[in-house]
Amino acid sequence: MTQPSEIERLIEMMAKLPGLGPRSARRAVLHLVARRDAQLAPLARQMQLVADTARECTNCGNIGTADLCPICTDPRRANGQICVVETVADLWAMERASVFSGRYHVLGGTLSALDAIGPEELRIPQLVARIDEEAVREVILALPATVDGQTTAHYIADRLEERVALTSLAQGVPIGGELDFLDDGTITAALNARKPL
Amino acid sequence: MTQPSEIERLIEMMAKLPGLGPRSARRAVLHLVARRDAQLAPLARQMQLVADTARECTNCGNIGTADLCPICTDPRRANGQICVVETVADLWAMERASVFSGRYHVLGGTLSALDAIGPEELRIPQLVARIDEEAVREVILALPATVDGQTTAHYIADRLEERVALTSLAQGVPIGGELDFLDDGTITAALNARKPL
Ligand SMILES: [Zn+2]
Ligand SMILES: [Zn+2]
Numbered sequence: 001m002t003q004p005s006e007i008e009r010l011i012e013m014m015a016k017l018p019g020l021g022p023r024s025a026r027r028a029v030l031h032l033v034a035r036r037d038a039q040l041a042p043l044a045r046q047m048q049l050v051a052d053t054a055r056e057c058t059n060c061g062n063i064g065t066a067d068l069c070p071i072c073t074d075p076r077r078a079n080g081q082i083c084v085v086e087t088v089a090d091l092w093a094m095e096r097a098s099v100f101s102g103r104y105h106v107l108g109g110t111l112s113a114l115d116a117i118g119p120e121e122l123r124i125p126q127l128v129a130r131i132d133e134e135a136v137r138e139v140i141l142a143l144p145a146t147v148d149g150q151t152t153a154h155y156i157a158d159r160l161e162e163r164v165a166l167t168s169l170a171q172g173v174p175i176g177g178e179l180d181f182l183d184d185g186t187i188t189a190a191l192n193a194r195k196p197l
Numbered sequence: 198m199t200q201p202s203e204i205e206r207l208i209e210m211m212a213k214l215p216g217l218g219p220r221s222a223r224r225a226v227l228h229l230v231a232r233r234d235a236q237l238a239p240l241a242r243q244m245q246l247v248a249d250t251a252r253e254c255t256n257c258g259n260i261g262t263a264d265l266c267p268i269c270t271d272p273r274r275a276n277g278q279i280c281v282v283e284t285v286a287d288l289w290a291m292e293r294a295s296v297f298s299g300r301y302h303v304l305g306g307t308l309s310a311l312d313a314i315g316p317e318e319l320r321i322p323q324l325v326a327r328i329d330e331e332a333v334r335e336v337i338l339a340l341p342a343t344v345d346g347q348t349t350a351h352y353i354a355d356r357l358e359e360r361v362a363l364t365s366l367a368q369g370v371p372i373g374g375e376l377d378f379l380d381d382g383t384i385t386a387a388l389n390a391r392k393p394l
Contacts, residue, residue, distance in 0.1 A: 004262045006250055010243045016236065017225040023377070024216040030286050031215050032244070033251045033260055039213065044244035046207045047229070051238040053203060054230045063230055065201045089227050180220070 007033065059130070061106030061123055063088050077103050080137035082130065084156065086110055086144055089180040094142065097187040102140075105130065110148040111155055124156065131163055140194060141168040144178055167194040204230065256327070258303030258320055260285050274300050277334035279327065281353065283307055283341055286377040291339065294384040299337075302327065307345040308352055321353065328360055337391060338365040341375055364391040 007029060015025035032040040056062070057069035064070060071077050081102030085091050091104050107122040119125065130136060139160055143149040157166050169190040182190075204226060212222035229237040253259070254266035261267060268274050278299030282288050288301050304319040316322065327333060336357055340346040354363050366387040379387075 004251070004260070004267070006243070006247050006262060007260060010240075010247050013236070013240050013243055018228050019221040019224060020216070026286060026289065027216060027377075028214040029247075030260070030284070033247065033285075036248050036251060039210070040244055041248040043207075043210050044241050044248055046203070046210055047237055047241035047244065050203050050207050050226075050230065051233050051241055054201070054233060063201070063204060063227070065203060070201070087227070088230075089223060092223065180224075 059126075060104050061088070061108055062091055062104060071103055077101060078134060079103075080135060081140060082127070082134070082136050082138075083140045083142050084127065085142050086149065086152075087180070090142065090178070093180045093182065093187060094191075097184040097191070099188045099191050100140075102138075103134070107143075107152065110143065110146070110152040112148050119155065122152070124159070127156065128159055131160065136164055138165040138167060140191070141166065142191075143168075169194055256323075257301050258285070258305055259288055259301060268300055274298060275331060276300075277332060278337060279324070279331070279333050279335075280337040280339050281324065282339050283346065283349075284377070287339065287375070290377045290379065290384060291388075294381040294388070296385045296388050297337075299335075300331070304340075304349065307340065307343070307349040309345050316352065319349070321356070324353070325356055328357065333361055335362040335364060337388070338363065339388075340365075366391055 011022070011025045011029050014020055014028055015022045017025075020028065032043065053065045054063055055065065055067070057064050057072055058067050059072040060069060062069040062071060066073075079102045081100075082105050083094060083100055083102060084105045084107060085094065086107055086109060088106055091106055094100050094104070105123065105127045107124070107127075109117055109122055111117055111119065111122065127139075131139075139156070141153040141156060143153045153168060160166060169187075208219070208222045208226050211217055211225055212219045214222075217225065229240065250262045251260055252262065252264070254261050254269055255264050256269040257266060259266040259268060263270075276299045278297075279302050280291060280297055280299060281302045281304060282291065283304055283306060285303055288303055291297050291301070302320065302324045304321070304324075306314055306319055308314055308316065308319065324336075328336075336353070338350040338353060340350045350365060357363060366384075
């Protein structure tokens with residue numbers, strides 16, 4: 001037994017993070033253990049701080065530190081547009097492109113018959129409720145160009161048509177592509193070239 | 198501002214880990230924030246525990262939770278053999294192969310004129326001291342097959358020759374290869390086929 005059980009346990013926990021496996025988790029932990037005061041302890045404190053304060057925005061599903069996220073509390077962003085995304089990572093990708101000035105709605109997934117994910121699991125009822133509450137005129141569907149993503153887009157379009165204008169990101173989103181992997185320019189082009197459904 | 202500064206700060210800290218960049222750090226943090234109670238808080242506590250308890254073995258440089266690591270306090274491993282490795286990751290790789298039953302000495306690097314790393318930076322004086330203190334008969338040099346690694350091996354061999362038998366891992370270590378990336382079978386073959394310098 002060369003790895004103390006505390007460190008072994010930390011490696012196991014790190015290896016569960018997306019993009020890390022046992023080997024990269026070992027390297028990361030050794031890196032941190034060699035920098036206990038400068039990196040490991042501050043990282044532990046920051047994680048605890050986020051664990052204590054982070055929460056989902058009750059309105060849009062974004063991550064914030066209060067009941068409502070900074071976008072939902074910013075009156076300048078109540079411009080009648082809601083951009084519907086699958087994940088918070090996609091919301092952040094849209095924000096990095098700095099091209100959209102309305103609000104968001106994070107579904108938290110896409111409809112999937114296979115995984116038994118229906119509208120109730122996806123905050124779709126909350127989206128429908130927001131249309132009147134926030135005087136929404138346009139819903140921009142920025143969902144993945146996958147079968148499930150497009151099924152979800154059509155389902156939402158059916159629910160909302162005749163109440164709002166419906167558009168979708170058009171140009172530049174590759175088939176099977178995820179927003180979080182696109183560069184800012186591609187996202188900008190796709191938003192500017194959005195088309196009615 | 199969509200990412201709260203606490204989360205932004207956590208992403209920046211995670212992005213400094215080896216093998217992670219800004220994108221994978223974002224994904225890891227979103228993964229953790231969505232699992233605050235099940236993963237993020239326990240990970241924070243485990244990191245704090247390791248930050249509070251982990252330390253370098255004063256004898257060999259391995260990571261443990263006491264002044265001396267479990268290998269240095271195990272009398273069955275005082276068999277007259279010391280295996281010299283560059284990093285703790287290399288020590289762990291040797292241990293995973295379960296083929297070496299002696300003790301280790303972690304240099305913490307290799308000699309490098311370019312980076313001004315000399316013997317004093319590498320715990321080489323401590324290695325020399327251990328030869329008599331622990332009645333060492335054989336020093337196995339398991340250093341990288343790089344120019345700096347081999348320079349270091351020859352320097353140590355010069356310092357220790359006529360005092361101990363000197364061997365090096367031989368067969369199976371690829372040129373430019375690092376121990377931590379080898380499979381256990383290759384490490385076993387290299388140790389079994391070790392040859393005198
Ligand atoms: Zn919000
Ligand atoms: Zn030790």
